Amino acid sequence: QKEVEQNSGPLSVPEGAIASLNCTYSDRGSQSFFWYRQYSGKSPELIMSIYSNGDKEDGRFTAQLNKASQYVSLLIRDSQPSDSATYLCAASGGAGSYQLTFGKGTKLSVIP
Amino acid sequence: EAEVAQSPRYKITEKSQAVAFWCDPISGHATLYWYRQILGQGPELLVQFQDESVVDDSQLPKDRFSAERLKGVDSTLKIQPAELGDSAMYLCASSFGLMNTEAFFGQGTRLTVV
Numbered sequence: 001q002k003e004v005e006q007n008s009g010p011l012s013v014p015e016g017a018i019a020s021l022n023c024t025y026s027d028r029g030s031q032s033f034f035w036y037r038q039y040s041g042k043s044p045e046l047i048m049s050i051y052s053n054g055d056k057e058d059g060r061f062t063a064q065l066n067k068a069s070q071y072v073s074l075l076i077r078d079s080q081p082s083d084s085a086t087y088l089c090a091a092s093g094g095a096g097s098y099q100l101t102f103g104k105g106t107k108l109s110v111i112p
Numbered sequence: 113e114a115e116v117a118q119s120p121r122y123k124i125t126e127k128s129q130a131v132a133f134w135c136d137p138i139s140g141h142a143t144l145y146w147y148r149q150i151l152g153q154g155p156e157l158l159v160q161f162q163d164e165s166v167v168d169d170s171q172l173p174k175d176r177f178s179a180e181r182l183k184g185v186d187s188t189l190k191i192q193p194a195e196l197g198d199s200a201m202y203l204c205a206s207s208f209g210l211m212n213t214e215a216f217f218g219q220g221t222r223l224t225v226v
Contacts, residue, residue, distance in 0.1 A: 004154075030210045043217040044155065053210055088154055090215075098167055098210040100138055100145060102154035 002027040004091050006103035012015025015112050021087050021102055026070070033065055035074045036088040038105065044088055048074060079110045081091040114138045115197060116218035118204050130192035132162040133221045137206030139186070140220050143167075146179055157202055159188065161205045163212055194225045 003026040013019045021035075032051050036044035040097040048063040050056045050072070056063045062075040071093075076083055094099065117136040124129045137144050142163050147155035158177065160168040163184035172179065176195070181187040192200055201222050207215040 006154075021120075034214065036217075043201075043220045046214055049214050093211055098143075098160065098162075099157055100205075100207075100215055102147075103157065104154040106154075110204060 002030070002091065002094065002097065002099060002101045004089055004101050004103035006087075006089050006106050008104055010109050011106055012109045012111055013079050015079060015081060015110055017079050018078045019073040019108055019110070021084045021089075021106050021108065023072045023074075023089030024070055025030075025032040025072070025089075025091045027091065027094040027097075028067075030070075030091040031093035032091065033063070033086075034092075034100075035063060035072075036090065036102075037072075037083075037087045038088055039086075045065060051110065076108075079108075081110050081112050084108060084110045089091040116204055116206050116216055118218035118221055120221055120225075121219060122222045125194050127196055127225050128145050128223060130190065130194040131194050131223065132191075133189045133204075133223075135187045135189070135204030135206075135218060137187075139205070140217060141206035141208055142184070143207045143210055143213070143215075144181060144187050145205040145207075146187070147205065149201045149220075150205055158189070167210065191223075192222075196225050199223055199225045220224075 035048040040103040063075045089103045092100040146158045159179045205215040206214040
């Protein structure tokens, strides 16, 4: 069973700071990785995808992938109170499975 | 803007009754997922379709849950009979293909079993 692990938090950061969210995955064959943001009572919203080792930047968000360490991270620069949400890490591919598997999510609170 | 449509948004049902959820994926998306999300947990995959075929239903409780996507477009997830533990958010997502493609979620159906 493929697993994706995240620290459940809550992670609290002051407004304007960098928030760092981390994720590890168990299936070394996983090929695609995603970060979703989920506000309370709402459905997950895709914010980043990453498929190869290294960094990928999109606005205030940077996703980092290290396949050797089976580690994915999301950095949020200049954090805003509107970034307060649960962030879900997901992985797909590997071991003959096409499952898109999610972690339990990390709750982020940005303090004004 | 293209989006995944789900209905109903909210459903309250009594235990032992049947309940059904509907999902219409983004046009052109061949892969469709049904997830269940319990409060405070991540989404758990119930079933995954590629066109009209089931790709993965290993975590679907088949004694009470069923899913179909007869024409490879919209899909229905059914629970019969519903149990109190089925109270959760049921999420549908779709993607263009099976690999290296982004999945987008609908608004979900909040199910409460009383």
